[in-house]
Amino acid sequence: MIVNFDQIRGHRKILELLTRVVHTKRLAHAYVFSGLEGIGKRLTALALAKNLLCSSGGGKSCGTCSACIQVARGNHPDLMMIEPEKGVITIDNIRNLKRELSRKSFSGGYKVCLVDDADKMNLQAENALLKTLEEPTPDTVIILITAKPYRLLPTVLSRCQHLKFQPLALFDASELIMGGVAGVGKDDALLMASLTGGSPGKSFTLKVEQLKGLRDSWINQSKFCAQAKDENFFVGEENFLSDKENVDLKLNLLRLWYRDLALYKIYGNFDCVLNKDKAEEIASQSSALSLERILNALLGTEKYSATLEYNANPQLTLEAILMMLNPKRDFFWSKKI
Ligand SMILES: [Zn+2]
The missing domain is CATH 3.40.50.300 (P-loop containing nucleotide triphosphate hydrolases)
Structure with missing residues (x-):
C-alpha cells in the first residue's frame, strides 16, 4: 500500500x-x-x-x-x-x-x-x-x-x-505495532517497540514470543555472570551473541534490561519498567547488583554496540559487556583479557 x-x-x-x-x-x-x-x-x-x-x-x-x-x-x-x-x-x-x-x-x-x-x-x-x-x-x-x-x-x-530518518517515538511505533500485529496488547507492543529501537517494520517480521525467548535466554546469562564468583565466567552458558543473527536487536535487549534494572533500583517500583512481565526477575537481579555495576553494564552496552556497527566480533563484544557486570572484573582487567 x-x-x-x-x-x-x-x-x-x-x-x-x-x-x-x-x-x-x-x-x-x-x-x-x-x-x-x-x-x-x-x-x-x-x-x-x-x-x-x-x-x-x-x-x-x-x-x-x-x-x-x-x-x-x-x-x-x-x-x-x-x-x-x-x-x-x-x-x-x-x-x-x-x-x-x-x-x-x-x-x-x-x-x-x-x-x-x-x-x-x-x-x-x-x-x-x-x-x-x-x-x-x-x-x-x-x-x-x-x-x-x-x-x-x-x-x-x-x-x-x-x-x-530517526527511529519512531515509542508511542508511535507501539501504536503501529498494535495496528499491524494481531493480538498484541499495549505492554507487549511497547516492549516490541523498545526492543526494535522504534522500528515497527522489524516488529512485524518478529513474533512477540520469539523476542521474549531471546530476552529470556539473555536474562539467564546475565544472572549467571552477575553471580559468578571467579573466572569461570562463561562456563555452562551458550553465548547469546555467538549467533550473529539480529545482533542489533539483542543489544537493544541488553540495553533495556539494564535500563529496567537501574530504574527499579532507583525508584523501587515498576512504573517505568518495560519488561513488565519479568518483574520478579528484575527485582531479584537489581537487588543483587550495585547501581554502579548496573550503570557500568548499560554504558558498556552503548559503547560496544557502537563498535559492532563496524563489524567487531559479537562474541568478544558480549564478553566485554558481561565483564562490566562481574564482581571479579578487576581480576579480568589485570589479566588484560
Ligand atoms: Zn493522481
Whole structure:
C-alpha cells in the first residue's frame, strides 16, 4: 500500500522538506534516505514518487488518476525500483537504470528511481552509479534507501542530498505495532517497540514470543555472570551473541534490561519498567547488583554496540559487556583479557 505524506507517522521535518521541494519543483536529482530498518524510508520514497507522478500535477497525489493507480500497482513506466538480487545489486542493474533514465519520460514529467538496500551495490555498480550522479539528466530523481549509509562510497554520498530518518517515538511505533500485529496488547507492543529501537517494520517480521525467548535466554546469562564468583565466567552458558543473527536487536535487549534494572533500583517500583512481565526477575537481579555495576553494564552496552556497527566480533563484544557486570572484573582487567 502506498500512502500519502500525511498518513506517515513521524519524520515531520523530512516530510515538510519534501512537500516544499515538490511544490516548488526544486528537487535534488538524488537523495539518500538513511535510518534504521522498518521505520518508513521506503514508504516515504514511494509516497514521494506518487506525488511526483500524479497527473493532477498539484504536488500531492490524488490516488485516483491512472498514474496514481499504476504507481500503487508497481507498473508505472516512469517509476523504477531496484532491489538486491541474491543479496547484491550488480552493475547490470545500474546499467538498466541508466538506460531507463536516458529515455524520455512516458508521461512528460519526472522519472523516479528507487534503489532499495543501496548499500548492497557492489563496487562496480556503485562506480557506475557515480557516473550517473555526476551527469544528472533533467527531471529525474534517484532515491537511495539504506540502513547503512556508511557503506556507500563518500563520493556517492556527497552527490546526494542525505535525509536521515530517526527511529519512531515509542508511542508511535507501539501504536503501529498494535495496528499491524494481531493480538498484541499495549505492554507487549511497547516492549516490541523498545526492543526494535522504534522500528515497527522489524516488529512485524518478529513474533512477540520469539523476542521474549531471546530476552529470556539473555536474562539467564546475565544472572549467571552477575553471580559468578571467579573466572569461570562463561562456563555452562551458550553465548547469546555467538549467533550473529539480529545482533542489533539483542543489544537493544541488553540495553533495556539494564535500563529496567537501574530504574527499579532507583525508584523501587515498576512504573517505568518495560519488561513488565519479568518483574520478579528484575527485582531479584537489581537487588543483587550495585547501581554502579548496573550503570557500568548499560554504558558498556552503548559503547560496544557502537563498535559492532563496524563489524567487531559479537562474541568478544558480549564478553566485554558481561565483564562490566562481574564482581571479579578487576581480576579480568589485570589479566588484560
Ligand atoms: Zn493522481
